[in-house]
Amino acid sequence: MTYAILVVDDEPDLETLVRQRMRREIRRGVYEFEFAGNGEEALEVLANNHSIDIVLTDINMPRMDGLELLSRLSSQTKDLRSVVVSAYGDMKNIRQAMNLGAFDFVVKPVDFNDLRVTIDRTIKNLETWRDATAARNRLASIENELGVAKAMQQSILPKHFITEPTHRLYANMAAAREVGGDFYDFYRLPDGRIGLAIADVSDKGVPAALFMMVTRTLLKSVAKDGADPALVVGAVNDILCADNDSLMFVTLVYAIFDPSNRSLTYCNGGHNPMMIAHFDGSTDLLDPLDGVALGITSDYEFASHEIELLDGDCLVLYTDGVNEAENKAQDCFGMDRLRALFQDGGFSNAKRANEVVFDAVRTFAGDNSQSDDITCLTLCVGEVDRMA
Incomplete structure (x- = not known):
């Protein structure tokens, strides 16, 4: 795919320099460039060429400077990204440009290797945005087709789970309505580690399913390269906050498990604490108390934490449909009952551990109607069949 970049600068020699330094990318069809001498010319180009992906603009220009151009762009479209070029140390203008919607910046004199890295990073962010927008638009078109929506939602949840001699993973989700706002997911990362996630959207039904x-x-898009969980959660949060007219939010845990050393690095975005059920029947809750739900405030600094899982441990991720499930007397299932399910220890089968949770919640609720989505993901560590 070729990405179109509009360079906005009043330096007369810049076009020749860019075409010379970027000639390999141009020849391979990676980038194509258009040029404008100021903000007014740039707006004319954009009005006639709707395929522009990135605007690379200087700040100080005649007729219309880069800051005014950015203010016009922010009110017109969200389907492109802007990068500003500024003198080294000009943090006042750079800060103002970022506040006006610039995605990134490079300093003069331009280092073209740094510029390539910046362009690549900008393209990845833009593609993530476009993927998310496309997903939202596709789902919006079937809002009144609940049967189709339910089938689609169930189809995106993984159905084939991990079964290895040293670790097993299983998950399940039961929506309270035709479609729900919970989800689970896991990814095999390029370096052999496993990313795993569980989330709960603030609403139920179709709106929650769309946001989910x-x-x-x-x-999935941000996590695929194996970045630190806090960076992944922070990036997802910032994009959700950028276009959240519905004012919905989602609690989420994203973790990376390394089978080679049993380390678990995780970030909790306002979600229920994960539980570790040990081989001896004891349980621990991983509750860092330093994360907030996603979609509420941008630029929040999330934190990652790391622990080592022990042989025989069963990691349990769940949504509040588990611990807040109610019976007809309006009693909650609660954490004590959840922990008691594992008091005998010895869970090596992740599917069985998961089924124990679902069976217990359904038995407790009895005939009382399900009011919330129920989702649980279990990861068992240790040799298969070591435990009963």
Whole structure:
């Protein structure tokens, strides 16, 4: 795919320099460039060429400077990204440009290797945004087709799970309505580690399902390179906050498990604490108390935490449909009952551990109607059949 870049600068020799330094990318069809001498000319180009992906603009220009151009762009379209070029140390203008919607910046004199890295990073962000927007638009078109929506939602949840001699993973989700706002997911990362996630959107039904699909698409796109969980969660949060007219939010845990050393690195975005059921029947809750739900505030600094899982441990991720499930007397299932399910220890079968949770919640609720989505993901560590 060729990405179109509009360079906005009043330096007369810049076009020749860019075409010379970027000639390999141009020849391979990676980039194509258009040029404008100021902000007014740039707006004319954009009005006539709707395929522009990135605007690379200087700040100080005649007729219309880069800051005014950015203010016009932010009110016109969200389907392109802007990068500003500024003198080294000009942090006042750079900060103002970022506040006006610039995605990134490079400093003069331009280092073209740095510029290539910046362009690549900008393209990845833009593609993530477009993927999420496409997912939202696709789902919006079937809002009144609940049967189709339910089938689609169920189809995106993984159905084939991990079964290895040293670790097993299983998950399940039961929606309270035709479609729900919970989801689980896992990814085999390029370096052999496993990314795993569980999330709960603030609403139920179709609106929650739409927001869930967008969140899942963003998370999968951002997490695929194996970045630190806090960076992944922060990136997803910023994109959700950028276009959240519905004011919905989602709680989420994203973790990376390394089978080679049993380390678990995780970030909790306002979600229920994960539980570790040990081989001896004891349980621990991983509750860092330092994360907030996604979609509420941008630029939040999420934190990652790391632990080592022990032989025989069963990691349990769940949504509040588990611990807040109610019976007809309006009693909650609660954490004590959840922990008691594992008091005998010895769970090596992730599917069985998951079924124990679902069976217990359904038995407790009895005939009381399900009011919330129920989702649970279990990861068992240790040799298969070591435990009963």
